Amino acid sequence: MHAFDYARATEPSQALDLARRPDAAFIAGGTDLLQLWKAGIARPELMIDISRLALDIVKPRDDGIAIGALARLSDVADHPIVQARWPLIAEALNAGASAQVRNAATIGGNLLQRTRCAYFRSGDMPCNKRAPGSGCPAIGGENRSHAIFGGSPHCVATHASDLAVALAALDASVRVAGPAGSRLVGIGDFYLLPGDTPQRETVLGQGQLICAVDVPATAGRAAYVKVRDRASFEFAVVSVAADLVIDDGIVARARLAAGGVGTRPWRLTEAEAALIGERADAAAFDKAAAQASNGAEPLAHNAFKVELLRRTVRRALQVAGGKA
Amino acid sequence: MTDSSRQRVALALAINGRRHRVTIEPSTTLLDLLRDELGLFGTKKGCDMGACGACTVLVDGRRINACLALAVMQEGRDVQTIEGLAEGEALHPLQQAFVEHDALQCGYCTPGQIMSALGLIGEGRATDAAGIAEQMSGNLCRCGAHPNIVAAIAAYAGA
Ligand SMILES: Cc1cc2nc3c(=O)[nH]c(=O)nc-3n(C[C@H](O)[C@H](O)[C@H](O)COP(=O)(O)OP(=O)(O)OC[C@H]3O[C@@H](n4cnc5c(N)ncnc54)[C@H](O)[C@@H]3O)c2cc1C
């Protein structure tokens, strides 16, 4: 296996300094990077250990919460204020991976995990994401797990994070630091569509560090519904995050995001629009769910996701709407 | 393969209460440190990819997959493995519960199951059988002993 050097960063500025080398990679929990390294897909010459940076703090404020990028998934899911005020985040985290992975993995690493597309992960098959220009065997091959939204002739791989789906529904922002300072990027702008550069997945530049995720306060009722091939410890076939504000029985705000269906976390804007001003009842939920797959472009093996997404949206609305 | 131009790093950590100082290649996983460098073969290597849980150990009391952790990143940590549980010939009560509930066949997954269960109990999540099954989903058993594994954990945890 490819060998690498190691450096432990104690300050964010030191991590950024070390990352000026283009062949360096940050390692946080290591649960995705070490998989990719073992498969020969990630080949850094220097691993910069950022796991001990003091960016692991969860800071609730009146208008939102700042979740440190190095916070462990299990610590965030167990945080009493996250559970009380952002249950969508806790539910999405607990629906992902295993207890062991959640204890090691971090918020920033989760957002940057690479796709589970088997062609990408295989290491020796062609893949435009891993070896630009080599082709996309998924488009004409095995594509049951691939995207029905946002694909391009170069790549149809889905984004695998459950957390990112919840954050998309909550209009979260990612706090990014680079040598030139820090900036806040809305989650809707953070992930890129594959287009003809599927190797670029986010707006994060080489050597830039995610410091935190900012999530605005929500008065909504939440539900995260994840459909998978086994009951636990599996990535989503389809997942839906719902955040509904209901006033006097009428839907005042609806935010819906889906996983397993898009090349990035996918907001379902037409289904959202169909809910606004409607009485929050089964008929309205059915009507909105019917709009969830508008614009879908299924592939040979994943057309079932079109109907599965509608049903998952309906379930998420029923669960969220049923909460007092 | 060793490459002489490559860095080696010093590492100090505690394993089952004993201090260890080693010099390793930075790419050594915690699992390979335990098995290949220290001869602690109780922690098993199944998938080496985080998917089976055979390599589960506790680091500062929390269960993780040793195969997806760099050893050098555990500097100063307190690692517990299956070797640390029994007192001489006297099994740890959770080990005893596995024996009594017939919670293993080939035994390959068992050290990981037991360390994961200890982590789970430490997390305070061993509430009922369904909850235990969900929280143990990171530990696969090819022999299909899951119902008995859940029963052994529930009996030990008093759930
Ligand atoms: C068996 C298994 C099952 C899984 N199932 C699920 C699932 O069901 N749902 C789900 O959502 N996820 C799942 N995952 C993925 C898991 O959640 C990710 O591997 C994990 O969250 C990555 O976090 P990490 O801290 O370990 O990242 P690392 O592996 O350390 O890093 C991942 C990437 O992010 C970069 N990085 C990390 N932190 C930062 C930062 N602060 N700033 C800039 N770059 C950074 C690294 O350089 C690397 O490129 C699973 C993983 C495994 C192994």
Ligand code: FES
């Ligand atoms: S060997 Fe580590 S999880 Fe399988």
Ligand code: FES
């Ligand atoms: S007892 Fe054989 S794998 Fe579990």
